[in-house]
Amino acid sequence: MSINCGLKLLGRNCTFFHLASLTKQQKNFISKGLRCLLNAPDIEVYKNAHYPSGRFCFQSSQPLGAKIKSLEINSVGRLPHHFSALSIQTIRSFHTSSSFQAAPVGLFWIIVKPAQKLLAIILGRSIRKWWKALPPNKRELFKESARKNKWKILLGLSSLGVLFVVFYFTHLEETPITGRARLLVFGKEHFRELSQMEYNMWMEEFESQMLPETDARYQVVEKIVRHLLESNKDIPQVLDVEWVIHVVDKSEVNAFVFPNGQVFVFTGLLNAVSDIHQLSFILGHEIAHAVLEHAVKKASLVHFLDFLSLIFLTMIWAICPRDSLAILGQWIQSKLQEFVFDRPYSRRLEAEADKVGLQFAAKACVDVRASSVFWQQMELAEIIQGQPKLPEWLSTHPSHENRSEHLDRLIPEVSRVEE
Template sequence: MRNPTVKMLALIASLTLLGGCATSPTGRSQLKFFPSDQMATLGADSFAQLKTQTPVNTDKKVNAYVACVANAITAQLPAQYQEQTWEVVVFESEDINAFAVPGGKIGVYTGLLKVAKNQDQLAAVIGHEVAHVLAEHSNERMSMQVAGQAAMAGVTLAIGANQSSTDRQLILGALGLGLQFGLVLPYSRTHESEADAMGLDLMASAGFQPQAAIQLWHNMAAAAEGAPLEFMSTHPSHDTRIHKLTKAQTQAQALYQQAQLQGLKPQCRVPKI
């Protein structure tokens, strides 16, 4: 890349993406462009759309079980998140998945209930997903995408007619790969690790056994098929997650014991799936 203008714009793009204008609950610097109410509206709209596209499970026992776990988790959230009504929906799908979005929406797929085998393992998943909302990871990801698109557009303009068509494609391709593997994917893995840590403390504070999070990821590893290498994945490897969750058990167990002393002992009955 011989053009000094291109070099400068690439440097500016990198600094812009690496910088942050907010701080996550764990003290990590974040890039956030969008107001919380806008994110809540987007989350509610996407959730409503999903309900029209994916069958909703109507089994009362299944829904009561998932709601029991989710309600115990959301009862431990900061005041601003408890003020909203959390909608919990069980989707009829073999996908091993769950999610939470801004606006107080939680979705759990029935396929997950075959892997998260008890209330504590399900709490580990829901705690993790709600932690994404608390840390405003969706806002951060959208902001990163906007910044990345702006950086690519700036470099495209700077290259202009000063490079051959082949050189132009090589430069843009290299920058695109740099953004993807150097920033976007690691950042997503950072989100997942942050949600794991926050979710572990959240489930423990709600009275769920935090050691269950470790067994959950052993179950996930057994159910996984052809998982990509961690370097090229948006999620940490199962082994990485298990290692970090194991190291975090001391603090989580202290929160769990405190919750037990406060009488927080969820009794969510597992239905037959």
């Protein structure tokens, strides 16, 4: 089911995004989705007196029609919203799941990981110096001994490889919902403790910027999150977590969820979305990251790869004849790991969170087509700003265009959930 996103410029600073050329069946589908959303339990709505055409907003203690116009819903299915020049500037580099949501790192790992690399460098450099200091005759004796015992050496290396393979497969678990196999090196309880540590750090930083629960923007986010959770309470990973909502008064367009259920939404995101359908999808995406335990998966993979890289790092510093070449080899190794493993894996997790987040939104009777429109808006905003389009392989997130196309392919599948 495709969505045509129209673009209309009003003056120099306003841009309208809307759904165009909808068939009668599509309009009925949207109306059905809105009725389902508006009639859902724990969700109160009111008719905005300023809009006789029938727009609805989430009920709050303050008139959201005046305070949060970007969250208005049009009952005929359009997405009436404009982006100011400031809004476009703030969304041009927007990605969900910011670095805040990434794997939490305790003080222990901050100290140990560099120490491990330093130890590998020292060991490799020591081996190189030891080899250079050997007299030529002893070098030949050593080479001859290695040739005689090559099968023993090969057996030892093979045994080490088997140990890594056994370790990998014995630490695989099934991912919730998707059923995919995943590597888990960290214990979940230990990881939640690390999450709590980082959560406390961010709470200290945002303490003066937290919106009170009486704020209309907080109430909108709370109602959407609660509705998503209520609609997906049949999933144990959703039901078992104590979800806490925080709305931060910052212009940055961002949202993230910690593995321990702490939901953070920046007010800049509320100004960037066109309606609650887009916001519901984004929050569903972030909740999916937590439910699927992506932070644990990413940290486990990085830890496993870092451990393997120590072997190659030692070999690089042992084989390279000069320190300058060893430094270059180390840099090449780190970039290969980043672009061959780390970033593709991050993009894969983002795509998985998009799919599951879309399912969460569909079960909450959200118009899931708004998800694709949102990323089209992000792409158009970058075009308007003249931002260079970098290749996807350089990013930890899929490109806006590919993300929109991926969601378009998923929409017919998840739309059956709404029917």
